[in-house]
Amino acid sequence: MEKIRASVIGASGYGGAEAVRLLATHPQIDIVHVTADSQKGREMSNLYPNLRRYVDQTMIEADAEAIGRDSDVTFVSLPSGKAMHMVLPLLEGGSKVIDIAADFRLHDASLYPVWYKFEHVAPTYLGEAVYGLPELHRDEIRDTRLLANPGCYPAASLLAILPLIRSGKTQTSGIVIDAKSGVSGAGRGGGGGFGYAEVNENLSAYSVTAHNHTAEIEQELTAAAGGDGPVRVVFTPHLVPMTRGILATAYVPLAQELPEAEALALYDDMYADEPFVRVLHDALPQTKATLGSNYCDVTVRVNPRTQTAIAIAAIDNLGRGAAGQAVQNMNLMFDLPEATGLAFPGVFP
Amino acid sequence: MEKIRASVIGASGYGGAEAVRLLATHPQIDIVHVTADSQKGREMSNLYPNLRRYVDQTMIEADAEAIGRDSDVTFVSLPSGKAMHMVLPLLEGGSKVIDIAADFRLHDASLYPVWYKFEHVAPTYLGEAVYGLPELHRDEIRDTRLLANPGCYPAASLLAILPLIRSGKTQTSGIVIDAKSGVSGAGRGGGGGFGYAEVNENLSAYSVTAHNHTAEIEQELTAAAGGDGPVRVVFTPHLVPMTRGILATAYVPLAQELPEAEALALYDDMYADEPFVRVLHDALPQTKATLGSNYCDVTVRVNPRTQTAIAIAAIDNLGRGAAGQAVQNMNLMFDLPEATGLAFPGVFP
Amino acid sequence: MEKIRASVIGASGYGGAEAVRLLATHPQIDIVHVTADSQKGREMSNLYPNLRRYVDQTMIEADAEAIGRDSDVTFVSLPSGKAMHMVLPLLEGGSKVIDIAADFRLHDASLYPVWYKFEHVAPTYLGEAVYGLPELHRDEIRDTRLLANPGCYPAASLLAILPLIRSGKTQTSGIVIDAKSGVSGAGRGGGGGFGYAEVNENLSAYSVTAHNHTAEIEQELTAAAGGDGPVRVVFTPHLVPMTRGILATAYVPLAQELPEAEALALYDDMYADEPFVRVLHDALPQTKATLGSNYCDVTVRVNPRTQTAIAIAAIDNLGRGAAGQAVQNMNLMFDLPEATGLAFPGVFP
Amino acid sequence: MEKIRASVIGASGYGGAEAVRLLATHPQIDIVHVTADSQKGREMSNLYPNLRRYVDQTMIEADAEAIGRDSDVTFVSLPSGKAMHMVLPLLEGGSKVIDIAADFRLHDASLYPVWYKFEHVAPTYLGEAVYGLPELHRDEIRDTRLLANPGCYPAASLLAILPLIRSGKTQTSGIVIDAKSGVSGAGRGGGGGFGYAEVNENLSAYSVTAHNHTAEIEQELTAAAGGDGPVRVVFTPHLVPMTRGILATAYVPLAQELPEAEALALYDDMYADEPFVRVLHDALPQTKATLGSNYCDVTVRVNPRTQTAIAIAAIDNLGRGAAGQAVQNMNLMFDLPEATGLAFPGVFP
Structure with a gap:
């Protein structure tokens, strides 16, 4: 089976980097792009030294159009209020989108100014987006191209x-x-x-x-x-x-x-x-x-x-509260066994 | 002014040791005895190396009668259910008693089996004991010889x-x-x-x-x-x-x-x-x-x-939740200015 | 390929439990026994809650003869001075032995009283045992049945x-x-x-x-x-x-x-x-x-x-310093690709 | 006895704030100014909430001339390379100076470019400054007006x-x-x-x-x-x-x-x-x-x-490695008992 091409926008943050960590050992994934505007040109494994030998990408600036074209799925891990500006080019490029921030979690656009202090610029997508808690919405998750990953x-x-x-x-x-x-x-x-x-x-x-x-x-x-x-x-x-x-x-x-x-x-x-x-x-x-x-x-x-x-x-x-959940949702969105790449226990003590 | 003779029963535990720390720099206190049955014969400052140069006592086994005779005030910092066996000899010896554990906090003896799983052996003292939260009971604290220090x-x-x-x-x-x-x-x-x-x-x-x-x-x-x-x-x-x-x-x-x-x-x-x-x-x-x-x-x-x-x-x-509170109560019980020995800020960062 | 039957003696300690964690997701391993004398009868995943869903064994008392018979490889993770009493029945039962403690690390039996304060009871095995640092002794590791895992x-x-x-x-x-x-x-x-x-x-x-x-x-x-x-x-x-x-x-x-x-x-x-x-x-x-x-x-x-x-x-x-190293050595001892079950990055941050 | 007027330049940093904490309970000290250019206008106790009730000063911008005039002693707790620009106005204003950074620790000005990457602008003071380790230089410390506090x-x-x-x-x-x-x-x-x-x-x-x-x-x-x-x-x-x-x-x-x-x-x-x-x-x-x-x-x-x-x-x-040492040195410089304001044990556990 051909591997799924995945990109991570906002890979320098903890949530994005955890997504990269999980994708790096996911058997069905090829990581295409990792972006971080503030760190562009720096090797991912320099900032996250655990990833030496696993990720050889250099962080680049985010270009939603190019990433949308090159990727089957894009994880967006930016501060809330950023992903809503990228969803159109990403989806049009052909990539499914998993937003790890809050831009598509609320169905009611009027709640964004109240709770997040910004007006939503892409409210039409709020109806399409699926809230990605599999225990609640597993079937809708399988069918969506726009996934709102739950908050931690x-x-x-x-x-x-x-x-x-x-x-x-x-x-x-x-x-x-x-x-x-x-x-x-x-x-x-x-x-x-x-x-x-x-x-x-x-x-x-x-x-x-x-x-x-x-x-x-x-x-x-x-x-x-x-x-x-x-x-x-x-x-x-x-x-x-x-x-x-x-x-x-x-x-x-x-x-x-x-x-x-x-x-x-x-x-x-x-x-x-x-x-x-x-x-x-x-x-x-x-x-x-x-x-x-x-x-x-x-x-x-x-x-x-x-x-x-x-x-x-x-x-x-960063796992069930962000990147792990996002990968579980990705598995559902691509008809993979739900636990693929996630079937390992935590580290204790 | 002659100094107040203070002893600490249960000085090897954190609450008792914090009492010793505070008493060691309290200007009106002479520490008489520090006890710890499990550590008897060990220097207090060997177990609590911060106290080197401040406390030269060796921990001894607790003898409530002797301690009651030798002390003006005794801090009892033992697991709940122990102090109630000591209150009589301590008080009879002439020492005021500050119990840092729970033995005298509840007015209703029937609550001890419910919450603490033991029968109270000295219920007559429950009426005499004062619950030592100065913000609630300052006047009663001044007048008592048996102080129940609040839980943390x-x-x-x-x-x-x-x-x-x-x-x-x-x-x-x-x-x-x-x-x-x-x-x-x-x-x-x-x-x-x-x-x-x-x-x-x-x-x-x-x-x-x-x-x-x-x-x-x-x-x-x-x-x-x-x-x-x-x-x-x-x-x-x-x-x-x-x-x-x-x-x-x-x-x-x-x-x-x-x-x-x-x-x-x-x-x-x-x-x-x-x-x-x-x-x-x-x-x-x-x-x-x-x-x-x-x-x-x-x-x-x-x-x-x-x-x-x-x-x-x-x-x-260990401060307001135990030993600091106990020293504040002691100050009240001995008509000292309430903040004596406690007038310093915390350590930050 | 049939799976390798592995047991861990001393599974309640951190080193032993880390071995269990790694073996539980190792694709070529069936865990047979986990032992811990002090915890016998307790579920492994009760003591190590990360292992829920991965390890359903109950810890038993260590019986070296039975474990030797039932296992292809036995990890012994006990305080130094214990494994030397078990090596004979384990090897005779047919199990290879990986000692995570120090009993077989030193070639010179006379050093045990000096550094470890015990006389070695099985000095004849000191010549057979291989010091398990692959970077030094990879070839000997492949051929041994008694592996002395390096100290951390x-x-x-x-x-x-x-x-x-x-x-x-x-x-x-x-x-x-x-x-x-x-x-x-x-x-x-x-x-x-x-x-x-x-x-x-x-x-x-x-x-x-x-x-x-x-x-x-x-x-x-x-x-x-x-x-x-x-x-x-x-x-x-x-x-x-x-x-x-x-x-x-x-x-x-x-x-x-x-x-x-x-x-x-x-x-x-x-x-x-x-x-x-x-x-x-x-x-x-x-x-x-x-x-x-x-x-x-x-x-x-x-x-x-x-x-x-x-x-x-x-x-x-607990990884390269104990259980991870032990699994790497096991892979070598069983002609498996050296990184099997270990090919994942650390958790950061 | 009239109190010593003390100021702290760089009070928002950890070393400076620790000096403020110690000075706040020092019986011979009045704190005059606390400065922090980046935090000017903010209450000291807002940034260091342990100091509520002890320090009511607002942090101001550092004006070395004014501080020198208003203070008997000034603690300078800035990054190395800053104090050397302030020493002249502070001393001329009449204040003794205790530099908690490195500007006056080295006697040989040529070492500053080598180790600190800056040229010293006030090398004439290097001969006058005393390295403030009392165990080595107690007598010179008593007599100096410019004290180089040792590094941590x-x-x-x-x-x-x-x-x-x-x-x-x-x-x-x-x-x-x-x-x-x-x-x-x-x-x-x-x-x-x-x-x-x-x-x-x-x-x-x-x-x-x-x-x-x-x-x-x-x-x-x-x-x-x-x-x-x-x-x-x-x-x-x-x-x-x-x-x-x-x-x-x-x-x-x-x-x-x-x-x-x-x-x-x-x-x-x-x-x-x-x-x-x-x-x-x-x-x-x-x-x-x-x-x-x-x-x-x-x-x-x-x-x-x-x-x-x-x-x-x-x-x-922050104690013996910075502010505590600085206060000990101040005590020596002002003929106070050496342990004034410092005679308390550490916090343990």
């Missing part, structure tokens, strides 16, 4: 809450998601307060009440709730002194009694055949168990004193 | 929530406290899963729905709520890859509209004259700002979309 | 120094190796001073002048020096607050002038065809570039002011 | 090696200093490769053969060696994933036999009355024992196999 926090949060919200046994308001992320989620470079000396041995919340991932979490939960919605959540992210990993702890008020065993059964049912979700019964998720991999570990506990379900999910923010 | 999580959680709950503008159910702690909270030694290799670059929840600090949080919040209670909380602790620090993020459903500025004013009012609470307006608490100190940094934000107040507090779990 | 520090130190010492242009005395290791090198569990709170934000030397890895470093360097030896080294290990990684910085006094370009050429020559050594010219090795992989990154610089060559090597102590 | 690596390296080199029992060539530093040594901000995600769980050497601290180490060791010199060293710094701390491991070839007990006695003798050097006999220095303090922990071991002394020193790079 939403990936963990949705996988944590979906079995509960689908059951109809919870309330749709009063939901709290307290999420914690490693620092790589803030992007490469370490500027702006992400230097080692200040992040190490430190812990804080940020973007309280205002994080833009709130929008896609509510969009997908509302859809999953059927007519019970709309679902509203309080979402608070925290910065944790570690490089990779997201832990989402979700507090969901129950609408009716739900014994813990029944709650766990909801998770077993929804995720029984999922290649990358592991439901834990006797242990709690820990981020390190997923490090470097595409797995999401998830569980639920019920606090009968307060009639609250506590759902917890752990992922690698 | 409760110290942060209560300072975060109290101004809200006292205002009467919040609900008393549906409160969620998502707390995160550095590893020193688990005690010295690193056994049982707290080895560096597994804690580093890892994050997880623990004791979900069952952490025993829940009891004292509810006790104090219920009292603070006046007749509105009882207050019930969901409390979930997390283990974060750092040595020191607790961040408590509390989600409190509002009972009526509360603009953010008014919410902040509640904090300014309650903590205006407090020597060790700093109310932040334009920044969010971060644990590192308190490292090594007795400060609690606290703020509140309001999410009007969901009618929720989000209160956040940061402390050093 | 020696793997890095030897790969750093060998091209220099082979050149004959250096002195054979006055060599200093200052090595730094992540904490996983101290083994699982975190007891004895390796708890997170004390290792984090800390750095120290240990085993100064007395580390037992000195012996195998000198053995292999002396052999490599031809008649110029014996080679003596000062070896000082340090404990660094990170989980994985060894950096060895070696200072080698020159016997004659050696321009830096010529020094680098020595490395290019020796390692040109090596699958797992990457010679860096324009960058310095960093441990993170090798994390989770079997690569060794190495370079050399020359300080003409002091006539010293400074050679630096980075590895993952 | 030299402080540790010199305190490690001086007793040996003074004894005349070592060689003066073949000395290797392998030094390891926490990341705060690279300055605030985290740009240029010091972001958390890449420094964490990573370790590397840098500036191999070329670090500019080599010059002052050789200058002071040569002077200490009397006529035996010149002393030449190989100095290699490493970046360690921790915020604070330097460990210097020095390898010194012996010129004659030196039993370990005699070597230790050299240290006991030299440092017997030193307020901030602690000689360890039965333990090895660890950086955490000095964190936040002005202490240097030091020891020596002898390797008779190779006739090498191994001397090890640990400091807090």
